Amino acid sequence: MRSRDGNRSITRAICSLILLSSFASLNAKEFLISYRYVVKDATLYNETLHISDSMKKCTGKPQVALILTNYGNENLKQTIRNNEQEFIEYMHKLGLNVEHKESTKNFQNKSTTILTLKTTCFKVDFNENFARISPLK
Numbered sequence: 001m002r003s004r005d006g007n008r009s010i011t012r013a014i015c016s017l018i019l020l021s022s023f024a025s026l027n028a029k030e031f032l033i034s035y036r037y038v039v040k041d042a043t044l045y046n047e048t049l050h051i052s053d054s055m056k057k058c059t060g061k062p063q064v065a066l067i068l069t070n071y072g073n074e075n076l077k078q079t080i081r082n083n084e085q086e087f088i089e090y091m092h093k094l095g096l097n098v099e100h101k102e103s104t105k106n107f108q109n110k111s112t113t114i115l116t117l118k119t120t121c122f123k124v125d126f127n128e129n130f131a132r133i134s135p136l137k
Helices: 004-026 076-082 084-094
Strands: 028-040 043-053 066-069 097-105 108-126 130-135
Touching: 043 076, 066 076, 066 084, 076 084, 076 130, 084 108, 084 130
Parallel strands: none
Antiparallel strands: 028 043, 028 108, 066 130, 097 108, 108 130
């Protein structure tokens, strides 16, 4: 006959693993991020980055993550502000929609280029020294 104590230890181990993994997922927060970059006649005209907390659970699988230093701060806007260049390069790698218009009138060329990242849900894990940001697709 089997000992009930042996079965309980396996059950406790499985329950503790499930509990620990649920605590790890509670630390992750979800944010909605959109980005727009406008260039008119070869001059930067406007650049906007919108970040807001997700009001409902986002669905999808996390994609390739970006790790930014945050020095114990759990404010995503501040973390991105401190690592702005890295984050903007990461946004360009994700893929932006490009809209380009060009016209010539009386030998004067006018052009407008708009780069846009549509509102995307990002999962953000904050740790003491870094934030791990990954888009959900």
